[in-house]
Amino acid sequence: MTGTNSQFGLLSTKNSVELQSFPIPVPGPKEVLIKNVAVASNPKDWKYPIWIADYAAIEGNDVAGYIESVGEGVTEFKKGDRVAAFSKMATQENKYGAYQEYTVAPSTTTFPLGPNTSFEDASTLPLAAMTAAIGQFVRLGLPQPPESGFASARDDYATIINGAATNVGAFAVQLAKRAGLHVIGVAGSTSYAKSMGVDELVNYKEENNLESALVKAAKSREVSYAYDCVSENGSILLLARVLSKTSADGKGKVNHILHLADGESKQIPNGIEPVLTWVDTAYGEYVEFAAKYYRLLGRWLDEGSFKPSRVRLVPGGLAGVGEALKELQEGKVHGEKLVYRIAETPQIKARDGK
Known part of the structure; x- marks a missing residue:
């Protein structure tokens, strides 16, 4: 993979997940672009490719990382801010998927992280x-x-x-x-x-x-x-x-x-x-409620008065997603959240010379 506008992402279909090259997305109005550090899985991530006919998209909706850029009308965030976010789901637009290096999310469902909060812990919150x-x-x-x-x-x-x-x-x-x-x-x-x-x-x-x-x-x-x-x-x-x-x-x-x-x-x-x-009403019918509560959750998490899910780090970053989703599908995951560090993806490490 070459070119500064390219990134790695994981394409999900009914029968497979495959790491491919995708363009780095651009945030639209009232959206932000996040450079992902940690992303997390939810049961819907294996269900949607099976339930929806001819599904082929980057799955996932729980992300945590750094603001890379902001779209028109966004004043709350700037490049370099530490954040977590819930991206739009079930759109089949790749820019909203979590299993990639960069993800676009609505600014209202993006929330700042305090200094005491790790990206891994923060990634467990957005959807659940x-x-x-x-x-x-x-x-x-x-x-x-x-x-x-x-x-x-x-x-x-x-x-x-x-x-x-x-x-x-x-x-x-x-x-x-x-x-x-x-x-x-x-x-x-x-x-x-x-x-x-x-x-x-x-x-x-x-x-x-x-x-x-x-x-x-x-x-x-x-x-x-x-x-x-x-x-x-x-x-x-x-x-x-x-x-x-x-x-x-x-x-x-x-x-x-x-x-x-x-x-x-x-x-x-x-x-x-x-x-x-x-x-998905968090960025629709109940957008104001969600925007308020995301910021409260982020604050409570940093204060230590709200507990994240128990994190289970999956080895290999994005390369570990396929097998981990099979575990979710087979009911083998209990009381913990499957979390992936993007930088641990072998292809990304090789590209970056690490």
């Missing part, structure tokens, strides 16, 4: 933490935390978080606790979920009747809200049935991150409303 924030505070309408410190514990709001040890779930637990909410968590990794702040933990691996266990865990509390960070194998319906028994008037909301399966909507108990969170 915003999914948690939008789901709880916009879609469920739960009370929001103060911008500084933690809210006092309140007895009038309790929530169930299913998948409390997943990346989205661990962030949801932390945000709920900042808001003073009582959290009933469902997880298999009990120690990790508790370290995030879960008040009552139900280990799904040890329960023959998870529905009864959750009703019991509610005790005398009214529980009208649940966040399903799994949203598979009937979990949305299970949580809806639980809320129909734990809410005072039989009314409640279940937030889910995957669509209901065929026929499931008809099985939801009366009074329980399923609400879907789609994180």
Whole structure:
């Protein structure tokens, strides 16, 4: 690969991921160009190339690095600033992919990093933490935390978080606790979920009747809200049935991150409303909310009052993405985030003489 306007990127298709040469993209109005230091994976990164017909694009949306340039109308950032960002998803425009040396992202979903925050830790936040924030505070309408410190514990709001040890779930637990909410968590990794702040933990691996266990865990509390960070194998319906028994008037909301399966909507108990969170609303319908919370998350992370996902560094940079995504697809990754250092990609090291 030659030329200063070229870079390495990883093209994903239904059957393969391949490192290729691509032009360095140019940010449009209200966008920034980031020179990536660390990028991270999400389950959608293996799903989209399979789900979308004739898919061929650079995948990934979690990036952290340095501002390389800014588009028209961007005044918050300048070249050299340390940032992390959530890039646009499902566009099949290569410039927004994370698995490359340079990524374009909206300026609103880009946030500054403090001196105490590593690029690797920061790369774990953008997609998962915003999914948690939008789901709880916009879609469920739960009370929001103060911008500084933690809210006092309140007895009038309790929530169930299913998948409390997943990346989205661990962030949801932390945000709920900042808001003073009582959290009933469902997880298999009990120690990790508790370290995030879960008040009552139900280990799904040890329960023959998870529905009864959750009703019991509610005790005398009214529980009208649940966040399903799994949203598979009937979990949305299970949580809806639980809320129909734990809410005072039989009314409640279940937030889910995957669509209901065929026929499931008809099985939801009366009074329980399923609400879907789609994180691309962070640069769409909920752009102002997301811009505010990204900057809060960055600040809290640097203060040490908000924990990143547990980082698992994948050797080989971009060369390790293909096998790592297979692990995600096969369900072998639990309670950790797969992170890649771009500079460790062998082809990049060879090009740069390292």
